[in-house]
Amino acid sequence: MxxxxxxxxxxxxxxxxxxxxxxxxxxxxxxxxxxxxxxxxxxxxxxxxxxxxxxxxxxxxxxxRRRQPMVFRPQAEFRKRPYSPEMDAFMTEFSAEGREPRQVIEVSIVEPPADVAKRLHLGPGDLVAVRKRVRYLDGEPFNINDSYYPLSIVRDSEIMRPEDIGRGANEVLAELGYRQVRALDELYVRMPTPDEARRLDLGPGTPVAQHITSGHTAEGKPVRVAITVLPGDRHVISYERQREVPEEEA
Structure with a gap:
């Protein structure tokens, strides 16, 4: 009944x-x-x-519940936009929509999880810097974004500071000589871990999508692994695809 x-x-x-x-x-x-x-x-x-x-x-x-989902667009990451010099892309975009974005950032030096070490081609004993972020919209935790970088290439850079980077961490990497020109996206749908449920204040039975991006330079060197955890009740994942037209059809 x-x-x-x-x-x-x-x-x-x-x-x-x-x-x-x-x-x-x-x-x-x-x-x-x-x-x-x-x-x-x-x-x-x-x-x-x-x-x-x-x-x-x-x-x-x-x-x-009033639903105002966040549209998550992985393909927009490398697009040039007129971001605010004071705020990063997330803060700028959703402030412009009239919402109240906020993020809590923690930075630490750790031994990478095995799957991250594999994606970054790191060996035993190699350390990473990780920027852990919980992003909020209108007071509600919306997603987790944890980005891992080989410590050897970001030591003493802005990436090590627990604050917004107006021009973005990707641009900082480029200034350090590691511009990313290719990204591999992976999507997994699963139930959250206890730590994710705690950080996102998830109720029982809420699934999440896990988006893993591995960024590579023109030489093929992996320099960043970003893991975003998206609660299923708060997001729409939007991918845009465009067919390449052969020259003879153009």
Whole structure:
């Protein structure tokens, strides 16, 4: 029965009968309407909370979650844009949209995870600098972006500072002599690790997409591995593709 109640409320949210920020009927009202126990009602509401459709704001009640997903465009990374000299691409783009972006940045020197070491062609004992970021929009943690660099090439550079880099870390690498001209993108869809769930404040049952980018120079040297974790209830991943037209068809 709790599934039937959840289905009915879900349909009302989907078709707009229950609009964003609308308050759902109280547990007592649902209990009386469907002639079920309070525990059954709570199971139905918990399903919708786990699906990211509803938020619980006790003691006020349950409300339809306002969804304003972030559009994540991996192909836009190397495009030139008039970014602010004070703020990096993420901060500039979403400030322009009228949203409130914020990010918490931590920088440390670590032994790389095995998969990162493999992508960066590092040997035993080689260290990396990692910039760990949690990005927020309108006060909500939206995604994680952890970027790894061989310590030997970024030591003493701006990449080692836990602050926004207005022109971007990619441009800093280029100034150091390691301009990236090719990137390999990998996408995985999975459940979050406990650490990711903690950093992103994820509810039970929320899947994530993991986007791994490996950046290479013209000589084929890998100089950066960026791992972005995108909660499935907060993102749209948008890829743009363009067919190359043969000269004889042009």
């Amino acid at each position: 709790y599934q039937q109640i959840a289905d009915t409320l879900r349909d009302q949210i989907t078709d707009g009968t229950l609009a964003p920020d609308a308050k759902l009927p109280t547990e007592a009202e649902l209990k009386e309407k469907y002639a079920v126990s309070r525990e059954t009602v709570r199971k139905a509401l918990a399903m919708l909370v786990n699906e990211g459709l509803v938020i619980s704001a006790r003691p006020q009640g349950h409300f339809v």
